[in-house]
Amino acid sequence: MAETIRVFLADDQELVRTGIRLVLRREAGIEVVGEASDGQEALDLLEQIPADVVVMDVRMPRMDGIEATRHICARDGPKVLILTTFDLDEYVFDAIHAGASGFLLKDTAPRLFVEAIRTVHAGDAVIAPSATRRLISHFASRPQGSAKPPDQRAALLSPREREVLAEIAAGQSNMEIAARMYLSEATIRTHVSHILTKLGLRDRVQAVTFAYENGLTRLG
Numbered sequence: 001m002a003e004t005i006r007v008f009l010a011d012d013q014e015l016v017r018t019g020i021r022l023v024l025r026r027e028a029g030i031e032v033v034g035e036a037s038d039g040q041e042a043l044d045l046l047e048q049i050p051a052d053v054v055v056m057d058v059r060m061p062r063m064d065g066i067e068a069t070r071h072i073c074a075r076d077g078p079k080v081l082i083l084t085t086f087d088l089d090e091y092v093f094d095a096i097h098a099g100a101s102g103f104l105l106k107d108t109a110p111r112l113f114v115e116a117i118r119t120v121h122a123g124d125a126v127i128a129p130s131a132t133r134r135l136i137s138h139f140a141s142r143p144q145g146s147a148k149p150p151d152q153r154a155a156l157l158s159p160r161e162r163e164v165l166a167e168i169a170a171g172q173s174n175m176e177i178a179a180r181m182y183l184s185e186a187t188i189r190t191h192v193s194h195i196l197t198k199l200g201l202r203d204r205v206q207a208v209t210f211a212y213e214n215g216l217t218r219l220g
Helices: 014-025 039-046 065-075 087-099 110-121 129-140 152-156 159-169 174-181 185-200 205-212
Strands: 005-010 030-036 055-057 080-086 102-104
Touching: 005 014, 005 039, 005 110, 014 030, 014 110, 030 039, 030 110, 039 055, 039 065, 055 065, 055 110, 065 080, 065 087, 080 087, 080 110, 087 102, 087 205, 102 110, 152 185, 159 174, 159 185, 159 205, 174 185, 185 205
Parallel strands: 005 030, 005 055, 055 080, 080 102
Antiparallel strands: none
16 A cells, blocks of 8 residues: 655645645555744644655745745655745745755646656656756856865766766756656666765765755766
């Protein structure tokens, strides 16, 4: 029997939480186990309520979603999926550095939102296409001299793993990487797992950041 994904909602708008709850209620294998109206309340409740994925708003009273995400990830808590109205660069970068496994906008289609929860729970990452493009262009447009030299962790990667990491940084899915490199998806998944383990990263979003910060992207 498939494992039930326990979802916790953190949003200061009750109407938004109600809407998300109604969407998820129709999905087999997903259960909403708790709700909070601000980041601090979310942290307090998550100490008592086991959860797998937290759907987190950004702008909330007392403690915002970015700070709450930082605390949750620091104590190796549930995966965090940021869901916000505001498609702003600062939120994307802050959410990634705080440890979020996903960043979506509230106008995302329900089907894609549900898929994102399953993806994050499975240990992968999702990010809104517009945010991905800006994240990549943010690093690609920096002056060459501002890039960091590759750190010691980069030396742990094999040539094939470096190639796969460059494809991840280009925004390619496992299926697309497999087709481009003439390998099976299972092989690519194994490479991705090894890359994340060697670099000490949580997911693909952090892998993209690492690749651009350390000059490990493909040319052309």
